Amino acid sequence: MKKMLLALLVILPFWSSNAFAYELEGGHYRNPTKLKYWIDSSVSNAGYAARAEYGSEAFDSSALIGTVKTSDPSAANYKWWASNTNAGEVVADTINYNVNWLGQVTACWSCTYDKSQIRIYLPSFKTLSWVQTRETAAHEVGHALGLDHEDRTKPSLMQSEGFLNNEYPQKDDWNGINAIY
């Protein structure tokens, strides 16, 4: 009995750190199974529409998340843009918004999300490999859904610096999604 208790005490910290390693933004999408995304011509013209499509649907293998493409920008939750500005070492940015019943918008993280503005900065984005561009697109959608950066526990799609060189959400990312939704 004592041995079992001792073993449990040794295992518990490791189990706990793995189960709750993900970091969360503190908010969640209002309609996670009915999300829509729209891609601006600035993204398509740069040849990255497929990356935005992949990123938008990267979490759709979960029953908790459902995403479809729309040609109506006003109906979209995720809106993808591309910029030719050299923003230095910033590759992509996500801003989440809440929309209240009056239609007023507020940029926030610890709130109920209705819209996400996702922008890729082409000068730095173009330096990435094919898998890194897909990873970045999925990473930004992870933020849109409410996942924060996770740099302590790897592998995670949500590491802020550098690349996993794998475009698929990892166990820690799924744990985060399951915790939010």
Place this chain on the structure above:
Amino acid sequence: MKKRTLFGIITGLLVIVAAFSFQSKEGAKAAPNFYASESKILKEYNDVSELEKDSELIIKGKKLTETPYITRDGDMVSGFYSISDVEVKKVFKNANNEKVSKDITIKVLENGAYDEKTNTVFGSAGYQLMKKNQNYVLFLKKDSATGRYFVKGAVFGKVAIDSQDIEYGDKGHVKQYMKENVEKITKEVKKKYQ
């Protein structure tokens, strides 16, 4: 009596409307909100020696002006940055022998912008804009297409040396490990370059 009551009600309503109007005008003057966008960054830094190695230009400079560039989607901000004029006070490293010397003004892209419409400062990955007329040590790299410079590591290569403040993130949305690194780099820079 009824006329007096009606007059009283109308006067009361006018006072309330005037009070709200005054309050909203005062509100516009309030300190700006800060919103940290979530950003994927190519390179983060753990200490000043890494920054020094990766930087083409290291200067001490004073921020003079800033011009915000904000892209909107209706009432939402979809993109932002600022171009700031920085007066060079001292050059510590100039790897490519650029024409940068004391008293010359260079243009620096800041990964943040003040949106007057919403009274909000947007900052990529928690970047806080440099304050006007304040001195900074900047770790920079040149954008050859535009001739302007950008800050290495977005938030890491800009250190305020006139104040004790750590200019990163805000109270509500801070990455602890990044804050620790920014604090460490700030201490190192103040010790070495001030």
